[in-house]
Amino acid sequence: MNQKKKYGQGETTYLAVGKEAGVRALVERFYALMSSRPQYQTIRSWHPEDISESADRLALFLCSWMGGPLGYRAKYGSINIMQAHKHLNVTDVERDQWLSCMSEALEQLNYSQDLVEYLLEQLRLPAERIRQTCSGTSE
Numbered sequence: 001m002n003q004k005k006k007y008g009q010g011e012t013t014y015l016a017v018g019k020e021a022g023v024r025a026l027v028e029r030f031y032a033l034m035s036s037r038p039q040y041q042t043i044r045s046w047h048p049e050d051i052s053e054s055a056d057r058l059a060l061f062l063c064s065w066m067g068g069p070l071g072y073r074a075k076y077g078s079i080n081i082m083q084a085h086k087h088l089n090v091t092d093v094e095r096d097q098w099l100s101c102m103s104e105a106l107e108q109l110n111y112s113q114d115l116v117e118y119l120l121e122q123l124r125l126p127a128e129r130i131r132q133t134c135s136g137t138s139e
C-alpha cells in the first residue's frame, strides 16, 4: 500500500508534522533559508524586511491546511490563498523558488521521506494555482 495515503485524512498530516510547534519550526527554517540563500532573493525581497508576521501568517495557515485548528481565521480572518498573492508577479521561476525553498526546509528537519514527498506534492497544487492567478492564464 502507498504509505502516503495515510496523510490528508483528518489531522494526520498536522500530527505528523508535530502540531503547531512543528509547523512553526518548519516555517522558521523555510524563511531562514529564503533569507540566506541567493537563489531565493527574488521572493525574499517581496516580503517585508521583518519576516515575523509573514511567518506567523504562513504557520497558522499551514496548520489548518494540514487539518489542524483554524488559527489563521481566528487571528487574521478569512483568506483566499490565490487572491492573497495576486499583487505579486509569480511566474514559474518564483513558484519553483518557493517550492524548492520549502523542499530544502523539509529535508533539513528529519521528517520521514513519505511525509516530505506528500507535502511537496500537495503544496505544488496551490503554488501552481497562485502562478496561474498571478499570470491570468492556466498554462
Ligand code: HEM
Binding pocket: 043, 046, 047, 048, 054, 057, 058, 061, 065, 076, 079, 081, 084, 085, 088, 090, 094, 095, 096, 098, 099, 123, 126, 127, 128, 130, 131
Ligand atoms: C507560488 C509561490 C509563492 C510565492 C512566490 C509566495 C510569496 C509570498 C509573499 C511575497 C508573501 C507576502 C506578501 C505580502 O506581504 O504582501 C506571501 C504571503 C503568504 N503566502 Fe505565499 N507565496 C507562494 C506560495 C504560497 C503557498 C503555496 C502557500 C500556502 C500553501 C502560501 C501561503 C501564504 C500565506 C498564508 C501568506 C500570508 C498572506 C496573508 O495573510 O495575507 N504561499 N507569499
